[in-house]
Amino acid sequence: MRVALDLMGGDDAPSAVVDAALLVADTQPDVEIILVGPVDVAERLLAGRGTPGRLRLAAASEVVGMDEDGARAVRAKKDATVRVVHRLVRDGEADAAVSTGPTGATLAAAVLDLGRTARRPALAVVVPTAAGPVVLLDAGATVEGSVEQLVEHAVLGAAYAAALGLEDPRVGLLNVGHEPGKGDPLRREAFAALSAAPLRFVGNVEGHDVVRGGKADVVVTDGFTGNVLLKGLEAGLQRAGADLPVSAVLLGVDGVCVVGHGAASAVDIAACVGVAARAVQQRLLDRLAAALEGQQPAVAAP
Amino acid sequence: MRVALDLMGGDDAPSAVVDAALLVADTQPDVEIILVGPVDVAERLLAGRGTPGRLRLAAASEVVGMDEDGARAVRAKKDATVRVVHRLVRDGEADAAVSTGPTGATLAAAVLDLGRTARRPALAVVVPTAAGPVVLLDAGATVEGSVEQLVEHAVLGAAYAAALGLEDPRVGLLNVGHEPGKGDPLRREAFAALSAAPLRFVGNVEGHDVVRGGKADVVVTDGFTGNVLLKGLEAGLQRAGADLPVSAVLLGVDGVCVVGHGAASAVDIAACVGVAARAVQQRLLDRLAAALEGQQPAVAAP
Numbered sequence: 110m111r112v113a114l115d116l117m118g119g120d121d122a123p124s125a126v127v128d129a130a131l132l133v134a135d136t137q138p139d140v141e142i143i144l145v146g147p148v149d150v151a152e153r154l155l156a157g158r159g160t161p162g163r164l165r166l167a168a169a170s171e172v173v174g175m176d177e178d179g180a181r182a183v184r185a186k187k188d189a190t191v192r193v194v195h196r197l198v199r200d201g202e203a204d205a206a207v208s209t210g211p212t213g214a215t216l217a218a219a220v221l222d223l224g225r226t227a228r229r230p231a232l233a234v235v236v237p238t239a240a241g242p243v244v245l246l247d248a249g250a251t252v253e254g255s256v257e258q259l260v261e262h263a264v265l266g267a268a269y270a271a272a273l274g275l276e277d278p279r280v281g282l283l284n285v286g287h288e289p290g291k292g293d294p295l296r297r298e299a300f301a302a303l304s305a306a307p308l309r310f311v312g313n314v315e316g317h318d319v320v321r322g323g324k325a326d327v328v329v330t331d332g333f334t335g336n337v338l339l340k341g342l343e344a345g346l347q348r349a350g351a352d353l354p355v356s357a358v359l360l361g362v363d364g365v366c367v368v369g370h371g372a373a374s375a376v377d378i379a380a381c382v383g384v385a386a387r388a389v390q391q392r393l394l395d396r397l398a399a400a401l402e403g404q405q406p407a408v409a410a411p
Numbered sequence: 412m413r414v415a416l417d418l419m420g421g422d423d424a425p426s427a428v429v430d431a432a433l434l435v436a437d438t439q440p441d442v443e444i445i446l447v448g449p450v451d452v453a454e455r456l457l458a459g460r461g462t463p464g465r466l467r468l469a470a471a472s473e474v475v476g477m478d479e480d481g482a483r484a485v486r487a488k489k490d491a492t493v494r495v496v497h498r499l500v501r502d503g504e505a506d507a508a509v510s511t512g513p514t515g516a517t518l519a520a521a522v523l524d525l526g527r528t529a530r531r532p533a534l535a536v537v538v539p540t541a542a543g544p545v546v547l548l549d550a551g552a553t554v555e556g557s558v559e560q561l562v563e564h565a566v567l568g569a570a571y572a573a574a575l576g577l578e579d580p581r582v583g584l585l586n587v588g589h590e591p592g593k594g595d596p597l598r599r600e601a602f603a604a605l606s607a608a609p610l611r612f613v614g615n616v617e618g619h620d621v622v623r624g625g626k627a628d629v630v631v632t633d634g635f636t637g638n639v640l641l642k643g644l645e646a647g648l649q650r651a652g653a654d655l656p657v658s659a660v661l662l663g664v665d666g667v668c669v670v671g672h673g674a675a676s677a678v679d680i681a682a683c684v685g686v687a688a689r690a691v692q693q694r695l696l697d698r699l700a701a702a703l704e705g706q707q708p709a710v711a712a713p
Contacts (some may be wrong), residue, residue: 112582130605212587253597283553284639285554285634285639286515292635293555293635294555298580307704315639316640316642316644316646317646319643320645330639332588333594333595333598334635334639336617336618337617337618337632337639338618338640338643340617340618341618341622341644341647342618342647343618344618344621344623344646345646345647346647346650348647348648349647349653350651351650351651390450
């Protein structure tokens with residue numbers, strides 16, 4: 110199991126990333142880390158720390174900064190760390206990519222270098238609740254919504270939840286009330302489409318159901334609403350001293366791609382690597398492909 | 412100052428509402444409560460409790476239940492408590508209406524019996540944060556968004572914040588990132604329109620800014636996103652044991668209308684009455700009307 114890790118991603122990079130790599134070497138024996146970035150930087154930070162055998166370096170000379178337009182920057186910088194991690198996955202040299210760099214740049218690089226498997230990719234976040242984990246998607250990969258997209262993302266989210274061990278997961282549509290007929294035209298149409306999809310659709314759920322859990326294992330919404338809600342509830346949970354989601358998995362690209370929070374600590378980044386490793390072990394990509402295929406209407410033989 | 416209070420609104424009505432009315436009589440000496448509902452129910456609950464002089468009853472024989480379609484039910488039930496509270500305001504017999512009944516029914520009744528002053532009404536909620544109060548709107552009155560509506564609601568929200576004592580309030584647009592150019596087409600267009608409006612527009616803000624405060628005093632969004640975020644952050648704040656917003660003020664109708672949380676306690680309902688009384692004292696309706704007028708482009712004399 111080889112995980113390509115972006116050396117330059119996140120507020121405390123590169124030092125927090127190097128600490129994370131060493132932590133993984135200590136605590137995740139089946140994972141080999143490929144640290145992707147300027148080799149001199151990595152070597153300087155690793156000097157005298159007894160670099161373990163399951164850690165190696167891959168060169169990438171450019172960095173996408175927090176203040177850059179992510180999509181534009183990744184196009185211009187072919188040798189950016191956030192591009193090379195995904196190319197290693199594409200070329201079969203790594204099994205998964207992890208970056209805690211700017212989310213927009215990471216998503217753009219993943220789509221560019223891995224390619225899409227779904228019409229639109231979705232960021233799936235696991236929110237820990239007292240009633241068990243809740244998979245929220247899309248947390249901001251695609252800001253515009255459509256009925257087809259909500260159904261596709263619901264299918265991807267259910268397959269991801271199943272990979273996490275949630276059997277036959279309940280899928281809810283994020284809305285302004287639980288009664289059918291609630292919401293804007295997009296939600297009303299999506300309610301009907303989700304009811305007809307090969308899913309265990311439990312109807313509408315509300316903002317508090319993502320925090321409290323219990324109603325649905327997967328909550329689907331458009332990337333605009335999902336991003337606003339996630340940031341709001343992260344701030345609320347932080348005030349409560351509760352566990353925060355530290356990683357998001359990008360669903361709908363042709364590789365395992367885990368995006369960490371920009372403020373991630375070394376422990377958080379190591380947790381992201383764990384999420385990536387588990388996704389590979391659980392054959393996430395195969396599950397997602399099978400789910401998307403099952404969503405297609407059956408075509409009768411001619 | 413006369414506040415019409417819906418006897419039958421909320422999970423613990425009518426007893427919590429009667430307790431609230433007596434609490435107001437004890438603690439808010441300038442407020443006279445008009446308790447609106449079935450007179451026999453009110454009299455039974457008030458019996459032997461030394462009904463104070465600043466509390467009187469107004470008859471309303473019908474109730475809108477939690478499980479009814481709010482808009483339809485208020486049309487059918489002309490003598491519903493939630494309609495009578497607003498008619499008392501319309502007819503000059505009360506200065507403000509307070510209900511903790513189903514939000515949809517309360518909004519429909521307010522629009523029906525008071526009439527609109529804005530194109531679309533907005534629910535404004537004051538979120539307490541460490542950096543001071545943040546006015547979030549629309550929290551769910553109008554689920555569909557448009558550029559004109561976001562600008563109108565921003566103008567209403569700023570006037571409301573000013574009435575709360577926030578001088579020259581900073582207005583932020585809820586979005587998925589703080590940089591200009593972020594978001595869906597609606598936000599990108601709204602950003603330009605808000606920049607040109609007679610407002611202290613500070614640009615985009617994110618979900619966490621509503622919980623943490625400090626970036627903007629007023630955060631404007633469409634009613635779908637606002638409702639989802641409010642419910643999510645309420646659940647998060649509840650887990651943190653922090654203060655929750657207990658009331659929302661409906662802006663854009665021709666009267667002061669305060670909507671309480673369905674789970675409101677007697678203390679919460681008394682706080683809603685306090686919010687209504689303060690809005691009347693601060694001449695909220697005049698401020699809103701002046702703000703909407705200022706928003707109109709000046710017309711040159713012929």
